[in-house]
Amino acid sequence: MLQKGMEDHNMEGARQVLVHEMMKTKPNASLVKKEMDVTFALHRKEFVKDKPVISQMLQRWPALFTESQVYHEFSRVVGENLRDFFDALDHISTNLMEIFKKKKGLTGQLLAELLRLTKTSETTDIRRLCLRGLPIILGDDSSAFFKTCSDAADKEAYNETPVGIIIIGEENSPLNPSRLGIVLEGNVVFDGPANLPQAFCVLFGLTYALHLDYLKYMKNTFLFVQQVMFNLGKSQLPPKIQTLKNQLAE
Secondary structure, three states: OOOOOOOHHHHHHHHHHHHHHHOOOOOOHHHHHHHHHHOHHHHHHHHHHHOOOHHHHHHHOHHHHOHHHHHHHHHHHHOOOOOHHHHHHHHHHHHHHHHHHHOOHHHHHHHHHHHHHOOOOOHHHHHHHHHHHHHHHOOOOHHHOEEEEOOOOOHHHOOOOOEEEEEEOOOOOOOOOOEEEEEEOOEEEEEOOOOHHHHHHHHHHHHHHOOOOOOHHHHHHHHHHHHHHOOOOOOOOOHHHHHHHHHHHO
């Protein structure tokens, strides 16, 4: 449904205003938010019904690939504050790390290595540890999601990555990268997030903003964030997620 009083051609005009504004070195944040609010019905219809490729989304709706608009769009779509991601992660971090420490076998070895590489108890480091450990404990394969490369210009490292976070730095320092980026369909759509927790949060928001499906090999991790951390959706939890949720409540 189109916003009351807005015709298709008026919304298209607002979209063009947005594109022009985003070409500026310092776009007017208030104007961008206003026009994104106005055009919500139009761009939502495009993403849900037409499912355009990411490169087309970037061209037509560049504002949606900025951090502030990802937060706003998440609120428009689900009525929740995306920044609650950090509070929810902090709430479970202590118990989650204890679960990591108790794991045995190969899973336990992988988690023990992450714990060893975490040198401090600083909030960002703990969040990073938890986000790297979640796919391991939930049985996901994050190897194609967290892509390490020595240089962002090395597009061969991620040009076939459908959804992921590129970690730019040395192979032996995955928890302390020099730079990060978010990749969708082989395109770096968000360059230079401050840290991995921020990158993951923005990427989770983008899945809602752009109406993207969860990757099969990271589905449990994203469902955990959705259903346990945000309490979104009413479907039954997969067994591994339910088990972890129960353990966190002990």
